[in-house]
Amino acid sequence: MEASYMLAELIAKQKKPHTIAETLILPACKILAGVMLGPDAANELSKVPSSDNTIKRRIDDMSEDIEEHLAEKLQASGRFSLQIDESTDISGAAQLLANVRYVDADSIKETFLFCKEMESHTTGEEIFRVTNDYFKENSLTWNMCVGLCTDGAASMTGRVKGFIAKVRAQNPHIVTNHCILHREALVAKTMPPELTEVLNQAVQMVNYIKSRPLKSRLFSQLCAEMGADHQSLILHTEVRWLSRGKVLSRLYELREQLLEFSGENAVPHKDKLADERWCARLAYLADIFGHLNELNAKLQGRNENILSSTDKIRGFMGKLLLWQEALEQGSMDMFPLTSAAPQAAKERAVYAEHLQTLKERFEQYFPRVADIEDYDWIQDPFHQESSTEKLSMKEREECAELRVDRTLKLKFSELPLDQFWLASASEYPSISHHAIEQLLHFPTTYLCELAFSTLTYMKNNSRSRLSVEQDLRVALSSVPPRIKKICAPRQAHVSH
Incomplete structure (x- = not known):
């Protein structure tokens, strides 16, 4: 059974039709095994379930596990940022895509969150409803969301009915950002x-x-x-x-x-x-x-x-x-x-x-590009010229101590920025928390663009009716499916 799940994961990662397992991959494997290892090995491969429907079920199972595991990680992190965008697929359906960035153990991770087909108009209210429903289903709250990156569409930025306005009503402290790539264009x-x-x-x-x-x-x-x-x-x-x-x-x-x-x-x-x-x-x-x-x-x-x-x-x-x-x-x-x-x-x-x-x-x-100098202390906390005037007294005190911490200075030269600040959290919690919150923000909706490209490739003319969210999640998520956990309660059945 594990082999069947691994095969389905490979198909999803390569964005291929589910039928390819039964029509190409398994026949090719049996030919190779028969030539290289003998007929018994080829016959053994016939036991791997590989029908179209089986592959779909495997992908659905893995998607559900990834979604559950990611929700657990987001709840444990307690804070994350979101990038969200909508576009129209080849069948004319509006698709809402979201990616998330969060703290996971000793580093910041980013990954696919969801892809939802919009049932009605792509208004700010509808975008909020779909996103809010997803949050509720996965025990997430808007107070956890510290940042939001979108394009400049009216449905996102409208003062009263825009998506951002609806989010701010739930979390007035959220930091919003208009995608830098979109602004450059x-x-x-x-x-x-x-x-x-x-x-x-x-x-x-x-x-x-x-x-x-x-x-x-x-x-x-x-x-x-x-x-x-x-x-x-x-x-x-x-x-x-x-x-x-x-x-x-x-x-x-x-x-x-x-x-x-x-x-x-x-x-x-x-x-x-x-x-x-x-x-x-x-x-x-x-x-x-x-x-x-x-x-x-x-x-x-x-x-x-x-x-x-x-x-x-x-x-x-x-x-x-x-x-x-x-x-x-x-x-x-x-x-x-x-x-x-x-x-x-x-x-x-x-x-x-x-x-x-x-x-x-x-x-x-x-x-406000010049304002970025107020955050120079994040990029180089050991630079004496970096201004800390806009920080709280507690943060300034920690920054003063950190600047003469020779052990951390060595770590700073060895670790990526996010890992350095997370490694500093136990000794300098206030300044580390502030730094990580800034590093969590998405500057662009680039991951949504990537996901749209994948969606377009997968949902082409020959597969326009495909329901894409499960396949997209397995294809794009940086959270791997826990295949052994999925298989544990199930009994393996041979199917063709």
Whole structure:
């Protein structure tokens, strides 16, 4: 029976259809065992239950165990933060996804919490009802939830009926955060009309080629014949706005091949490809979106905290000032494609206007980045310059003692930040509690984005009716199923 559960777990982790056990995995294993070990070994494998329904039941059992075990961990931790987002799947159903970050023994962990199909409109009230019901079912309270990260949708942020407002009514002390990735994308969307026009025209060119398979193949063939480094364009999608960086770079690199191709094809705005000033603007867009893409990539990933993410935003804002100064002095070294483009010098005013707009938008969407210095003591508690003025007297006293604790100083160089502060909790409980609470906050809804990608892959056209929560939990949870515990009270039955 354990083997059957392990097989089902593997299928869920690989996001495969349940039927693959009976149609591919077990037959393949029997062939290999028969060849390598003999017919008796192959016959023994036939005893492993592997039908479609069996695999589904195994996954459901493991999902239930993971959910129960995680609830126990959250109750034991006593505090956690939440990231939550909603999207629509391939069947048109709205799915609400949540991930959680919590203290588990000597470190901070983060994992999938739930995926619930929304039965009615995705209003803030409905999102709260679904989440609140889940909390009640798993003996969780809103007072345990110290932080909440969402996108900026009205259903989340509405003053009266928004999800955040409903949560604050339950826990007035909760800290809420608008996803940093989402804010960066909003910043990037604002640009002068001259650049907006070039961007829209470039996107139309790319989508004309990529949305027509025959045109796409012919274009690839032409690029190969002309010796281009790349032989295809990247399809632009509005869903992930900052994908434009790579799209524009590829278009700029292939502009000559596309101009040649457009001679016999109705590529929209094809005359622009021969316009050097238009190409200079395209080069700048490719460069600046490349930089924005790079920032976006740095902000993504697991275990990112609000302090390190804010530092990265501040660093980019500092680079914007540097680029503005360089542009005023006639240098465009920070924009390699632009600096090599003919006519780029004549477009300097357009570039300068856009950099100023970006600077203003970053200040608008990230108005309190300088406040992060108040938490420098978390990132380096042994730095004497780190301010502790906004801490309570008890916390300041503990911080003063900690700064001269040579044993902990050695640990600080050896341990990740969360583990260091948890290791300090017994001797310095107040300051450690404060530090951990800050590190618990999610800066982005990145894990929800990952889960949506997994959901889309699993719930494709051929499996659009699949109920995804159990499969998603086994696939994505960092809490492993306790298979021996699940099997203990059950009697193994052979099924086919």
